[in-house]
Amino acid sequence: MAETRRPTGRDDLENQIDAQVAHRLPDIGRLVSLPHTMYTLLxxxxxxxxxxxxLQSVLEQDPALAAKVISLSNSAFYGLATPVSTLDRAILIIGFKELEFMAMxxxxxxxxDLSQVPxxxxxEGLWLHSxxxxxIARELAVITRACEPSEAMITGLLHELGVIILVSKFxxxxxxxxxxxxxxxxxLDAETSLGLRHTVIGYLLARNWNLPEIFQEGILYHHxxxxxxxxxxxxxxxxxxxSLAHKAGYPMxxxxxxxxxxxxxxTLKLAPPTLQNFIKILMTSLPQVQPVWLQMMRSGTRKPAGDTGSFSSLMDSAAGKHGKTAR
Ligand SMILES: [Fe+2]
Ligand SMILES: [Fe+2]
Incomplete structure (x- = not known):
């Protein structure tokens, strides 16, 4: 991955986090490196x-990942009569856009490993939320053209990196x-008082991993x-x-x-009817894709969230473009 420019004026962020955590972060950055395949995919x-x-040639270099992609293409979501056994056919079934998402x-x-959480x-809820x-971020990027959909997808996936680190390493x-x-x-008050701000921890790790600045900033400023x-x-x-993920029943x-x-x-040049329509689509599409996500996490016991009723307040706000602060 190309060398990235370190965001200026943020070098004191290390001082905002607990000394023990700050002390261990560089080690974690070295020990918990993103797999080579992830860097290549990024x-x-x-x-x-x-x-x-x-993408196929990258997956072919990682047989474990390729096997999982093939397995996902056989999930009920795709409704195939004949099981898929080859990577090129799996990619055809899943489609390029979803393949990017799945691979990441x-x-x-x-x-x-979040199987041993405090x-x-x-x-599992944290993975589902991520x-x-x-x-959702990728789909919003598609309709707003505010940024590249892949950038939005990756930043969305990594936005709670700080929580993932805290849960798994501290x-x-x-x-x-x-x-x-x-x-x-x-x-947010509790983590600040303990020096454990997840936005800062995630940002520092993303910086340590030398991820592109756009991901670092998305993680740091997502709240x-x-x-x-x-x-x-x-x-x-x-x-x-x-916010939409929370309202859809996929909260952290x-x-x-x-x-x-x-x-x-x-900021996103998003018109109220466009957002309202987007929310309507989410209400039906999110429950449909959730079983594939659960399979991705090798689990199938969670009931679909489907708490779509709580979207209504946001839709009302979008319609009136009021909603100074929608929760
Ligand atoms: Fe967060
Ligand atoms: Fe979040």
Whole structure:
């Protein structure tokens, strides 16, 4: 992956996080590196000229990932009468767009094991949330053209990287965080008071991994996109996708993301009827794709969320373009 420019004026961010965590982050960055396949996929996804055959040749180098893609193509979602057994046929069935999404989701869930999470935390829910924000962000990018869909998809997938790190690598600190939230302290306040801001931790790791700056900024500002000093469209888009995922029943349960809808719609040049129509499509499409996501995580026990009723307040806000802060 090409060398990226470090965002300026943010070098003090390390001081905002717990000393123990800050001390260990560089080691984690070295030890928990993204698999080679993920870096290759990221590079391909950032290149507009990439075609299905390019993804196929990457997957062919990673037999485990290829096997999972073939297995997913045989899920009931695709309704095939004859089982698929080859990668090229699987890619044909799944389609290029979904293949990108699957390959990235599979790669990230392979990198971080969330099966042993601290008591009281829903690791599977965190994956489902990350996948749904990724998926919604990509679709929002398609309709708004605010950024490249692949950029939105990857930023959505990684937006809670800080939480993923805390859960999987700092269980003691995360346990303290849960104790505060259990006592009624809002998540964002609790993590700030403990020096465990997930936006900063995720950003620092993404920087350590030398991911492109657009992903770093999307992670850092996904709760406060107005503060993003560079291109703020992607942070705005992920912030909206985050809120929509919560309303669709795919929350990261600790947080309660807010979105300044009027500002977001202006920033993304998103007209109220377009957003309303988008929400309607989400209400039917998200429950349909969820079984494939559960299969991606090798689990099939979770009931579909389908809490689509809570979209209504956001739709009302979109219609009136009021909703200073929609929750
Ligand atoms: Fe977050
Ligand atoms: Fe989130």
């Amino acid at each position: 590079s391909l996804l950032m290149d507009e000229s990439t075609q299905a055959k390019d 989701g599979l790669g990230l869930s392979e990198t971080f 008591r009281g935390f829903d690791g 996948l749904s924000v990724s998926w 269980p003691q600190q995360f346990h303290e965080l849960l104790e505060l939230t259990d006592a009624g302290v809002p998540f 406060d996109p107005k503060k993003c000093p560079g291109r703020n469209e992607i942070a705005a888009l992920v912030n909206l996708a985050d 349960k600790l947080e309660d993301p807010s979105v300044d809808l009027a500002w977001t719609m202006d």
